[in-house]
Structures are given as structure tokens and as C-alpha cells.
Amino acid sequence: MNSTIKHILRFVCLLALQLLLINNLHWLGAFHPYVYVLALLMLPASMPRWVEMFIGAAIGLLMDACCTTAGVHMAACVAVAYLRPLLLGQFVQDTQRIVTQVCTATVGARPFLLTVATLIVVHHALICFLEAWSLEHFGWLLLTTLISSAVTFVLAFLYDRTQQ
Amino acid sequence: MRNLLQFIGKNIHLLLFIALEVVAFLLITHNVAYPRSTTLSAANRIVAGMNEAGDNIVEYFRLRKDNEQLNNEVCLLREQIQLLENQIEKQNEYGLVCDTAQYEYAHLGYRIIPAKVVDITTGQEHNYLTLNKGTRDGLKQGMGVVCGNNVVGVVSRVNEYFALVVPIIHTNINISARVKKNGQLGFTHWEGHNPRYVNLMEIGRHIMVEKGDSVITSGMTATFPEGMMIGIMDKVKLNEGGNYYDIRLRLCTDFRRLRYVQVLNYVYSTELNQLTDEQYD
Numbered sequence: 001m002n003s004t005i006k007h008i009l010r011f012v013c014l015l016a017l018q019l020l021l022i023n024n025l026h027w028l029g030a031f032h033p034y035v036y037v038l039a040l041l042m043l044p045a046s047m048p049r050w051v052e053m054f055i056g057a058a059i060g061l062l063m064d065a066c067c068t069t070a071g072v073h074m075a076a077c078v079a080v081a082y083l084r085p086l087l088l089g090q091f092v093q094d095t096q097r098i099v100t101q102v103c104t105a106t107v108g109a110r111p112f113l114l115t116v117a118t119l120i121v122v123h124h125a126l127i128c129f130l131e132a133w134s135l136e137h138f139g140w141l142l143l144t145t146l147i148s149s150a151v152t153f154v155l156a157f158l159y160d161r162t163q164q
Numbered sequence: 165m166r167n168l169l170q171f172i173g174k175n176i177h178l179l180l181f182i183a184l185e186v187v188a189f190l191l192i193t194h195n196v197a198y199p200r201s202t203t204l205s206a207a208n209r210i211v212a213g214m215n216e217a218g219d220n221i222v223e224y225f226r227l228r229k230d231n232e233q234l235n236n237e238v239c240l241l242r243e244q245i246q247l248l249e250n251q252i253e254k255q256n257e258y259g260l261v262c263d264t265a266q267y268e269y270a271h272l273g274y275r276i277i278p279a280k281v282v283d284i285t286t287g288q289e290h291n292y293l294t295l296n297k298g299t300r301d302g303l304k305q306g307m308g309v310v311c312g313n314n315v316v317g318v319v320s321r322v323n324e325y326f327a328l329v330v331p332i333i334h335t336n337i338n339i340s341a342r343v344k345k346n347g348q349l350g351f352t353h354w355e356g357h358n359p360r361y362v363n364l365m366e367i368g369r370h371i372m373v374e375k376g377d378s379v380i381t382s383g384m385t386a387t388f389p390e391g392m393m394i395g396i397m398d399k400v401k402l403n404e405g406g407n408y409y410d411i412r413l414r415l416c417t418d419f420r421r422l423r424y425v426q427v428l429n430y431v432y433s434t435e436l437n438q439l440t441d442e443q444y445d
Contacts, residue, residue, distance in 0.1 A: 016218075019214070019215070019218065020218045020221075020222070023285070024222070031287075032287050049177045050176070050177065050180055053177070053180055053181060053184060054184075056184075057184050057187075057188075060188070064191070065205065065208050065210075065211050066211050066214075066215075067285060067288075068205040068285065068290075068292040068294075068328065069288070069290075070191045070192060070194070070195030070205070071187075071188040071189065071190070071191030071192035071195065072188075072192060074184075074187070074188040074191065075185055075188035075189060075192065078181065078184040078185055078188060079181075079185070082177070082181040130192060131288050131289060131290065132288075132289045132356070133192070133289070133290075134289075136356075137355075137356055137357070140356075140357060
């Protein structure tokens with residue numbers, strides 16, 4: 001129960017950070033780190049997969065409403081929610097044991113960082129490409145994706161440090 | 165049947181994943197060009213209310229910039245008052261002959277509704293602004309939005325309390341434009357990436373234009389009166405085989421600092437629409 005409240009609180013804080021601060025900073029006009037995805041990435045691994053996907057869909061829809069992007073964040077978040085257990089399963093033997101949250105302290109540094117890095121890139125790439133809805137500026141979209149992902153990853157890494 | 169149930173049981177997560185993605189893609193295809201409703205957008209009452217609340221906090225940090233902007237506008241208005249006063253004086257001196265050309269602007273018939281930007285995106289290909297005024301303040305779809313004398317965009321969706329605006333930096337909007345010095349007509353097109361620049365299309369190669377020329381609204385549509393500033397020519401290139409110039413404009417509106425805007429309500433729009441509709445009937 002305590003852990004549920006923590007997850008909700010974290011999501012609210014990340015959402016506020018995303019909407020009030022990060023969306024108002026203009027990173028050279030192009031780079032958009034989406035840190036809110038961290039709330040989805042750190043959910044306990046013992047969670048049933050369908051619950052995780054519905055949470056992903058809900059978070060995505062909420063972000064869509066906030067950014068006027070209609071479905072883009074939803075698609076990206078659902079993909080992340082679907083892929084996360086598969087990726088974690090590659091690194092961690094018994095995922096059901098992780099009932100609090102997924103972080104370095106519970107799954108180990110390498111599995112955590114690899115999973116998070118992959119999923120952040122997937123998430124950001126989907127958002128960039130779906131929002132543009134064309135491949136006209138492929139190179140640019142790729143660059144935006146990579147730099148935004150890097151910024152999000154650094155923030156995720158720093159946040160993870162505080163969870164020791 | 166049993167096989168089918170078994171298959172579903174085995175792949176339940178994959179199927180759920182596909183179902184949710186299909187919903188998301190339906191939403192995207194339905195809304196990506198222009199939002200069809202305000203419910204799933206930043207003009208949603210809850211989201212816009214949230215943004216407004218956040219804005220109230222951040223507002224204090226921008227007072228200096230806002231003051232500067234207001235000050236500039238006051239100066240401009242003072243100048244105009246001076247001009248009109250001189251006009252009246254002259255009239256009184258020389259009798260009742262009145263130079264109506266000076267009052268042209270007022271006769272164009274635009275009412276101004278001031279509004280505040282509560283949310284804005286600049287980094288996407290499909291950018292939007294949310295304004296804190298809606299139908300109860302008289303806003304309607306298709307009205308022009310300006311900031312002082314600079315073009316911002318066009319109202320796309322309105323609900324009772326908020327409005328969604330498609331800015332000039334949206335890949336699907338073209339605004340009719342005119343080169344100020346020679347009156348040549350063209351239209352704007354945004355390529356994405358940079359919220360500071362738009363392209364000016366269809367200026368033929370026989371026309372003399374150069375860097376630094378001003379581009380204004382054409383007045384060909386009722387959305388904007390003629391003469392609102394769009395941008396200054398920043399790059400002018402003539403391709404070897406092309407019929408048109410490649411022109412890049414530096415926008416007069418700084419979308420990253422946009423705070424207060426004015427919505428233009430064309431008073432005679434009903435009459436105008438009636439006339440054009442009659443023509444097509």
C-alpha cells in the first residue's frame with residue numbers, strides 16, 4: 001500500500017515537472033525530454049502485464065490531452081508497458097520477486113540501465129515519428145530522438161541514484 | 165473453438181497490446197492534421213485549468229518582459245492618437261473636409277478580443293496554442309489571432325471557456341501573404357523544426373525581392389485585415405531551374421515568449437459568408 005502511494009506521488013511530481021518546467025524550457029527549440037515515462041519504467045515488475053498496459057494507456061492519454069497530440073503518447077506508453085516485462089525478463093531471473101519498484105537497488109545497475117535506456121529510446125522515437133506523421137525529415141527526427149533520449153536518460157540515472 | 169480460446173489465452177498480452185495500439189492509432193489518424201474536438205486537447209477544461217493555475221505561478225517571473233511588450237504597445241497607440249489629434253485639428257482649421265483614408269483601418273470592421281495564452285507548444289510539427297477565452301467571450305472558429313501588429317494564427321476549435329489556435333508554425337496551415345513593397349501575393353508554409361522561421365511560397369522569379377523586405381497579410385481573407393506583419397525576408401534564393409524563389413522569413417512573432425494575444429472578430433463575417441454562399445448555390 002505504501003508503495004502504491006509512492007508510485008502515484010512520483011507520477012504526480014513527474015507530471016508537474018514535465019508540464020510546468022520541461023515543456024516550458026526550449027531546448028534550442030528542438031529537444032523534448034519526456035521524463036514522465038520514468039513513472040511507468042519504475043513500476044514493480046511483479047505487476048500483471050495487462051494492468052501495466054492499461055496504466056500505460058491511461059498515462060499516455062493524459063499526456064496527449066496535455067500536449068494536444070491525440071494518441072501519440074498513448075501509443076508510445078503502451079509500447080513501453082508491453083516491452084518492459086519482456087526486456088526485464090532477459091536480465092532478471094525472477095521478476096515476480098520485485099514488488100516495490102524497478103531500480104538499481106532491486107534489479108542491479110546493468111539490467112536497470114540497459115532496460116531504461118532501450119525503452120526511453122523506443123518511447124521518444126515513437127513520439128517523435130508519430131507526431132510528425134511523415135518521414136520527410138527523417139534525419140532530423142532521428143537526431144531529436146537521440147538527444148532527447150540522452151537528456152531523459154541522464155535525468156533517470158540521477159533520479160535512480162537517489163533511490164539507493 | 166477450443167483452439168481459438170487456447171490461442172487467445174496464450175497470447176492475451178500481445179492481443180491486448182495490439183488492441184490498445186489500434187485505439188491509439190485511430191486517435192492519431194483522426195486528429196493528427198487538425199483536432200476534431202477540444203476534449204482530447206489542451207483546451208480541455210481540466211487540462212487548460214491546470215495550465216492556467218501553473219501559469220499564475222510562473223507569471224511573476226516574466227513580468228519584466230511583459231511590461232516591455234505592453235510599453236511598446238502603449239507607445240504605438242500614443243503615436244496613433246497623436247496622428248488622429250493632428251487630423252482633427254487640421255479639420256477644425258480648414259473646415260469640414262475630412263481625409264477618410266486615415267480612418268480606413270477602423271472601417272475594416274474588426275473587433276478585438278484580448279486573450280491570454282495558457283499553453284503553447286513550439287517543438288512539434290503540429291503546434292497549438294490554448295487561449296483562456298471561449299464561445300462565451302464571443303470566439304468562433306476561423307477568427308484570426310494577432311499579437312500587437314504581428315500575426316499569430318487562426319482559431320481552430322472553441323469550447324465554452326477555452327480556444328485552440330493553429331499558429332503559423334503548424335505544418336498544415338498556409339496564410340495568404342503579400343510582399344509589402346510591391347504587393348506580390350504568396351502564402352506562408354512552415355516546414356517544421358524552427359519556430360522562428362517560415363517559408364514564403366509562390367513568389368515568381370521575375371519579381372524583385374531582396375533580404376530585409378517586409379511581408380504582410382494580404383487582406384484577401386476576412387481572417388486578417390491587410391497589413392498585419394508576418395515576417396522579414398531572411399534568406400532569398402533563386403534556384404537555377406525553378407519558377408519560384410526560395411524565401412525564408414524571420415517571423416515577427418516570438419512564439420516562445422508569446423503571452424498576451426488579441427483575437428480579431430470580423431464584424432461582417434455573416435454578411436460576407438452569405439454572399440459567397442449565394443454564389444455557390
